[in-house]
Amino acid sequence: MNEKVFVTVVDNGARAMEQVYSLRRQGYLPEDIYILAHDRNRTDDLAEAANVSTVSVEEEGIMQSMANWFRSRGDELRAKLMSMGCTQREADAYEYDMDRGKLIVMAKSRVPATRGL
Template identity: 45%
Template sequence: MKNVRVVENGVQAKEAIEQFLNGGYTKDEVYLLAHDKNRSKDLTEALETKDIGVSEQGAVNLVANVFQSRGDELRSKIQSLGLSDVEAQQYERELDKGLVLVVATKAG
């Protein structure tokens, strides 16, 4: 089960995260992505969401992302959360506009 919200800023991201947590997700099931790596890192830390790492992407994809463009890396990360290639492309375009992606996903 996946829920995705596209938001404009950290305040809206915090609201989306709170809604997901109130809806039964845990902090370990909520992810945040922004096109700018520093913004993504800062918001992830400030809002205490989970970083997309080896357990989500697998070691091969994680290493491959080092050699990809930021857009390719973001699409790979979005897909690792269970979204389709078409959805990943759509959401990556939103990130290109400076928006923030908040994804809540439950395994299974």
């Protein structure tokens, strides 16, 4: 299956919660919605409060997840974003936003892969 990723940048936790509720109303499942913040604790706290996911080994793969132990937080965030389907350029821009205190809300929607003839 291919996955299509929706990404938005919000200013604060209240806006992140609004976005999460909006995505749920659109039919996204809680396990397909993610929150990222520059601070790990803030990411975990917001994800728990919203009952959504954080980007983990399942999305990144074991090798990327292990590599994150040795990366700076910025490099780790960019790797997480790219594992969710963002390009390098998008990941750089989103990480820049998180450096400035903004939050990222993402949702993945599984869509059937197209078959070649």
